[in-house]
Amino acid sequence: MTPTTTTGTTTGTPAGTPATGPAAAATTVWTPVCATDRLGRERGVAALVGGRAVAVFRTYDDEWFALDNHCPFARASVLARGIVGTRGDVPFVASPMLKQPFGLRDGVCLDDPDVRVATYPVRVVDGVVEVGTVAGPPPETQGVAAP
Template structure:
């Protein structure tokens, strides 16, 4: 991680190669579980890993897809959809999750803030 990224509060969670395209992984960032998704070759998204409807930390294991223009993950338990850009739960917005800032740093390192 570059000095500038560390100084701005970015946390290195893994390298891009550690995430198979069109899947997610779970990372611990500041004591919180974050679901990090790689869409295609280089697009990254991050939301809370905790599914508030199922009351379980499972979103990183969900199925990635799209609903119209929205890139979403379907929870593996009850199948509700979470927008990967905003964290909004499509079927029940009151159960939305946090969307985290994510970027690709030096040496293809995945950074979260």
Template sequence: MSQVQQTAAPGAAVQPQISSADLAGTWQHVCALEDIWPNTGVCALVEGRQIAIFRMHDDVLYAIDNHDPHSGANVLSRGIIGDLGGEPVVASPIYKQHYQLRTGICVEDAGTRLTTYPVELRNGAVWVQA
């Protein structure tokens, strides 16, 4: 895994994102940052993949698979985001497993890991690499 540094508009928070996605992938514009409410997620179709993109209260962005392997549903973008022990997570709206947004690891089942994707804020626009 490698670390990708987000680029941000002046004054915006910058957070490193760990990615297990193919780093040779294509960057795609997804939406304007203002289209994602703080502390919520949205789903975007990027290169044929459903990707859940989360905007934290400080404008830090995370991108993970939208597919919840425990329920089999594409619902993680609708999960509740928060933190467990300082680690940002999303809770699945179906069976409530928590997935770490930085790594994609399921807190309750460390053997389950989602793909994470590099995500950047460029001049007020959200971009994802898939």
């Protein structure tokens, strides 16, 4: 149940390879956040990564994902506390505030594709969960609900 090698899944980015997009060329910084057994299946936990609040999730089949912890609908830092489930084959977290579902793979709101929260790569190294960030400006959250 607890992977001990670096075969853990990332958000579409194989462990250790650079993230895609404009920042792909920059160096990914991996921040260890906790031991794998610190987080039960289908749960989330908040971590401080590069000064940002990041929600780290573990699915039932031991995939790991990380989203920005900030819910753009609620304008509060709460996504790690949502219920983790599936819609079809898509793993998602429901915001604990008003229940909007966000896909764990891409951060897109399943009910409103114009809204997306930032995602981060995750890897597991020797039983330790690490979240990747790149130097430069933080990844953007899109479609933030107006106050």
